[in-house]
Amino acid sequence: MRTTDIRYIVLHCSATRSTQDYSPEALEHDHRGRGFRGIGYHYYVRRSGEVIPCRPLDQIGAHVRGYNACSWGVCYEGGLDSAGRPADTRTPKQRASLLRLLRQLKGYAPQAHILGHRDLSPDRNGDGRITSEEWLKSCPCLEAETEYRTLNDL
Numbered sequence: 153m154r155t156t157d158i159r160y161i162v163l164h165c166s167a168t169r170s171t172q173d174y175s176p177e178a179l180e181h182d183h184r185g186r187g188f189r190g191i192g193y194h195y196y197v198r199r200s201g202e203v204i205p206c207r208p209l210d211q212i213g214a215h216v217r218g219y220n221a222c223s224w225g226v227c228y229e230g231g232l233d234s235a236g237r238p239a240d241t242r243t244p245k246q247r248a249s250l251l252r253l254l255r256q257l258k259g260y261a262p263q264a265h266i267l268g269h270r271d272l273s274p275d276r277n278g279d280g281r282i283t284s285e286e287w288l289k290s291c292p293c294l295e296a297e298t299e300y301r302t303l304n305d306l
């Protein structure tokens with residue numbers, strides 16, 4: 153993939169509980185179990201704020217059906233509350249790391265639009281908007297386009 157091919161920077165969550173430790177090794181194991189060649193995202197951001205590079209940016213990811221060839225995938229650890237319900241569980245350090253990382257990626261590909269995985273669900277009723285009843289899943293459990301509007305407006 154060339155940087156000029158990138159139309160979207162897609163935010164994901166690992167869909168693990170805020171109280172659960174989900175290591176990059178566990179993530180890699182799970183993704184290999186699904187037939188991916190290693191972690192499908194380009195970056196993984198731990199609850200600690202640590203940013204783990206997973207795939208080179210010129211390598212196609214495996215994270216969003218139909219859009220892998222024109223997107224980068226960023227995943228944060230979490231997305232479910234302690235009871236297993238979808239929730240924005242980002243820690244302050246994760247928020248800071250994500251903002252820094254997304255700003256950096258946006259710098260590489262200024263044309264790219266930051267959004268959440270669920271925002272690329274099919275528009276089943278064809279009204280031009282992806283509404284909550286059309287979401288295939290709730291990933292990344294937050295309003296990414298609203299959250300990162302200032303970066304998208306750059």
Ligand SMILES: [Zn+2]
Binds near residue numbers: 165215269291
């Ligand atoms: Zn996702």
